[in-house]
Amino acid sequence: MTAITSRPESLYRTVWRWHFYAGLFCVPFILWLSVTGGIYLFKPQIQALIDRPYTGLAYSGPLAPPSVQAQAAVDAVPGSVLHRYVLSERTTDATQIIVGVGSRETRAYLNPQSLEVLRTVGEEDQFLRQIFRLHGELMAGRWGSALVELAASWAIIMILTGLFLWWPRGGSGLAGTLYPRLRAGKRVLWRDLHAVTGVWVSFFAIFLILSGLPWAKNWGDYLGTVRSIAATTVAEQDWSAGSEADAQATARLDAGARAMIEHSEHGGMTMPHMADSLGALDILVPRTKALHLAGPVEISPPSTIEGIWTVKSNAPNRPLRTTIEMDGRTGTIFSREDFNQRPFIDRVVGYGIALHEGAYFGLANQLAGLATVSGLFLLAVSSVIMWWKRRPGGSLGAPPPQGVIRHSWLLVSVVIGLGFLVPLFGISLALTLIVERCLLRRLNKAPHFLGLRA
Template sequence: MSIETLSTQGTPADRRPWLDLRAVWRWHFYAGLFCIPFIVWLSLTGALYLFKPQVEALIDRSYDTLAVTGPRASVADQVLAAVAAVPGGVLNAYELPAGPSAAARVIVGRGTEQFRVYVHPQTLAILKMVNEDDRLMRIIFRLHGELMMGDKGSYIVELAASWAIVMILSGLYLWWPRQAQGLAGIVYPRLGAGGRTFWRDLHAVVGLWVSFFALFLLLSGLPWSKNWGGYFKEMRQITGTAVPKQDWPVGRSDELAARLATNQAVAAGAAPMADEHAAHHHHGGGMPAMGAPAAVDYTPLDTLVATVAPLNLAAPVLISPPRQPGGPWTAKSDAQNRPLRTNLTLSADGQVLTRQDFNQRHWLDQVVGIGVAAHEGHLFGWLNQALGVFTAISLVTLAVSSVVLWLRRRPADLLGAPPATRASQQPARSPWLFALLLVALGVFLPLLGGSLIVVVLAERLVLRRVPAARTWLGLAA
């Protein structure tokens, strides 16, 4: 586990290279042993999340083909009906409908919660109400990024992702051909070889072809994590590259804090109604929205929808109320393909005050946005989803083949760390380069750097000194 050469019986200390291939192999082995369960978990949940638009369209299909036989109610009345369905709630956003027969989708906030309310656009009947955190794809998102454990889960996933990077880089380092005779077993597996050769080739070749995509997914997911995302945010503050509001939350606590701040600001910034009877103007002929907060004026929404809809922003398009008295309304495209996103501010009478397209954002926000769009499978359509599925299947194959190789080689009653062999005691190629790579990774990924120090100290100060642990792990005294 230490970067120093691990001793082998019968090998004089003065003849051992300071970093041999066995040491690199051990880093690869232990990183894999820790990462494999997480790699399988992240691959399966990530593959499911790739199809979020299709799954959500399938779930909501019955709400997009409603029978609308008469005039539609005003947008303000639709929103009032939705807000009234959530006692103590405030409007977070109204989503532009996908078509004339689609239910109105209204996001209503209350404390740290958000509810998606489906309203019939003619009768104002509440068709469905669901907590945003209880939606299927939102659950999968949280299972993928935080194991449904909040910030603690985010730390665990980030640690696993960091060690997965070590696993992939050390695997490529070990894979690099030394005395290759042909491409078999290097760029394509010898499928007819059978036995250990088949599994070894499958592991090495799949690892080669998936390594770039896996590294990209691991790195592009870091800005969302609690630890590295916070680290990145601090660096932006120090370097003067921070923006007033970035387009992604950093961990679960940051997301909940943002929701609470939004709901409090909207409640405080609600403008008094110009007409005390405006809440009862139901053009669709429905009953007044009982319990609706009479101090909130949503009447500008009809004008704002008339302004925003012709702009043809990428769906879904959300219109949100002011966050301070007399402040502007906002509209934004919340498209999964982030380079298509646009942010607008508008006056209550429907004038566009400002517009920011994706290419006008800070270059760091553009890089992260492009990375996240590709990570989620929406940067370049179905091909992006196909590459995501390929990567997920390849990573699961890599994990299964590594477990098979380990179990076939593992001695009874021992962990089965890589044994010393004559070949493995060769000096590693460019040992200083590999050591510097580990140090650079430890600086770039602080959680990894801290865990590396803990592992090295635990091995040298504790595990090597306990005979039973030393024997089971295959360490030198």
């Protein structure tokens, strides 16, 4: 009997160990991402509170033309040029205009009548932008992004192995799996809270993790390669590729805008002056308002010799987004690309991001996201409490086997598939296996301490 059951017990111990160590690595990141993600879910409400002092302004008389407002924003930041003019949702709101110097952008809030600059703030210094960077890359650039990507990948392993371990077998019932046993003592209660939360939140948590991967630097580059091969048309990526890539894109836009200004000031013959001057806004702003695009809507000046202005809907619900190219002299539309015209990969990512950010179906989407990150937070906290209560002496505390299970090729296949889907995870998994097999098992005390040996 021992010979028959030793192999399943060994498998059970292995799955337990991978679950334990995946959690050990992921818990700090899960707590961090749950808190920052929970805050960012309510971006519209938080931003509305931040902008409240600059709404409901009282005017007496006509407003300044858009071109004059844009010039006032440029004058407020020495050495800057116009990057984006944001259409106000209401005529009583301050006009928001983004100007830039190189890769550094500043958002100016202006009184559209008096041209008083009510507030200036760096785009990357805004509270919600800081939360976005903290959430996606720990404010540490590509290295922070790589850590988040690794933690997200191992969190999937933690969830899958947890489901595999705790799913009821042999008629053991649903107590402790689908609902907690509230009168079985504190140890059982914490165990059940951990298991039950994991079962209910697992699908939504895995979706959140996978839909957030396009922002990761390494996986985002991997997706970009696949996208460039699969797409039949060239389309600009509609999601952030990280702080470094965003800074480079801003610097290119700034350089292009300055080149167009210089070209105009020197009497360039390839396009009339109005096409690349701020005066074009006086034509484009009313023309754009008449299109009734989903807000916020931004108008960007030409950055290439063609002199085409770009009008873009940056709606949080990405399937509502539209990008239009216009002639600055007449407001004539050269091209229009709605969301359903974008490449298939872009549409899949767009739906995923809209759901990830809680923007696809309003408040219900936000509350569903909040419930998911709250569940992940409870998973992390309960795992730490269980470990602390049961930690043994002389070892780190990988849980001992608690039963016999059959081998699961499905679990193995999913893990291997994830390794190919997320190459950074695959590399880390391979390195972990090599170190365990070739080094840790050969040491005297490490196997017992790490749970590699009973």
